[in-house]
Amino acid sequence: MKAVCWEGRGDVRVETVPDPTLLNPRDAIVRITSTAICGSDLHLYDGFIPTMRAGDILGHEFMGVVEDVGKGVTNVKRGDRVIVPFPIACGRCFFCTHDLYSCCDNSNPNAWMAEKLYGYTASGLFGYSHMLGGYAGGQAEYARVPYADVGPFKVPEHLSDEQVLFLTDIFPTGFMAAEKCNIQSGDTVAVWGCGPVGQFAIRSAFMLGAGRVIAIDTVPERVTMANEAGAETLDSMDPDVFYKLRNMTGGIGPDSCIDAVGLEAHGPHIDYVYDKMKTMTLMATDRISALRQAIHSCRKGGTVSVPGVYGGFLDKVPFGAAMNKGITIKTGQTHVQKYLPRLLRYIESGDIDPSFVITHQVTLDEAPRMYRTFRDKKDGCIKVVMKPH
């Protein structure tokens, strides 16, 4: 089959590889009909996530049709149309049984690697480094899906791939980010980053009762898309974001701040240059200007919710501000499985049509070009969906 493989920093290629096979009783094989490039794939592309190996198959936002199931899988069968959540979860450990699917205890075959860095491992992920499982991803014609009785989620035929594909990651990720803000009716929520996760966070914040959403980004088409959702917007390269947020909120600050940027932040201030220098010289792992600004801007007693991906040890975190203002920080990889029934209802009832975020639809062969376009934010690119068949 054809698959998108990571070959090194800034180098992905479409390779011909063997078809996947069932390896465990609870496995399924899915024939992939749609697969997306995620913003977090760019962290791999840019070499920010350790323990990638040349030849690894990328991709963790995919859906398709069940082709084969192991003897331990009873609730999905050949021919079922499913979306596949990006965290691989056994469904039976303490964490899975407490709706903390992305913290599954059992799904990472390389748990020891993650334990060295994080103390305890999170769940395995599709196509997201050996430290997080080393599982082949879904930017391919077929994928092997472990614990197929827990992950794959059947979707109704009357909804298109484009409407349900983002249940795999970015819709629940944006939604969980907003939910963790504990939004009270009429609250003001500030969202850093208007990429796909930011877009879903904006819409989810409104769905959960926010009165105002202020979105912060500098890419024109992303800002426009945020405006279309009803958000007010600020330019992230404006040095006065803090000052403007304060004045827009009557001197209080936003009730909640969502960092949907993560570890490759850009910014107008000297701290960005500092992070850039340190990460380039391998003295730091993450660029964190968005997170700093979110903590600094948040009102006293407010919540900073972090769906953005971070990898290692963060430098110059304004923890004094967090402590003295009594900030609550919420974060985590998304517990996708937990949110699926609820978010599918929102889609079916027409409260949201996630396909709004798609700007590019291509074949799998175009992956190398689309990774570049997406990273460089060229051609109005916000979300790429690939059709492997």
Added chain:
Amino acid sequence: MDATTTYLEREHVSRVERWLSIAAGSALAAYGLKRRELPGGAAAIAGAALLYRGATGRWVPGVKRRTGGYGAGMYGTGVIADRDSDTRTQLGGGRGIHVEESVTINRPMSELYRFWRNFENLPTFMNHLESVTMRDEGISHWVAKGPAGMDVQWDARVINEVPDKVIGWQSLTGSTVSTAGSVNFDDDSHGTRVTVHLQYNPPAGRVGAAVAKLFGEEPNQTIREDLRRFKQLMEAGEIPTTSGQPSGRR
């Protein structure tokens, strides 16, 4: 161990000291096993003593030993193992390598106990074991995978057993490998806490080198991975793998 006896009264070692002990003990043990000669052996033994201290918070007991078995009483299962059933007796106290690891499994104690008690199941999650065969009168025959196809074998008997709670075993006197172990199952709000103690003393010569290699340079990590597979098997019903999946590697 003379220096240690002065500390006997201070049973509980401070937390920081425990970590330092574990770190220093592991390093010494690894170093000692690597050398496989007399000074190395001495280092391994000193390392084991430190490991014991780090893992249990107690110094290796000398003459003035307190009551309470190692495999059971200390963990409040209500079972007091007497001196004869103590897993250390076989090895004469703190000799050899000692490992303690624990894992919490979201299954009932009785189920985990039953699976473990049939020692023939152990090789499904203990990678260094080739097979365990149950024989008559509580004796089991253990075959471990040695380096270069050299099998290491021994017979063991159960020395301590409380249904659903504790299993303790040790190798028969005269075995080439001197080893003892125990597993405790305790109720916990997160499931069942499974704690394994394992002690082994590599004999001299080629067999010793083979035994040392079995558990690797980090025996704690080896046992930890075994317990992880046990948990995966009992909770998820399978051990996760990526072995055999496609990639673009040529």
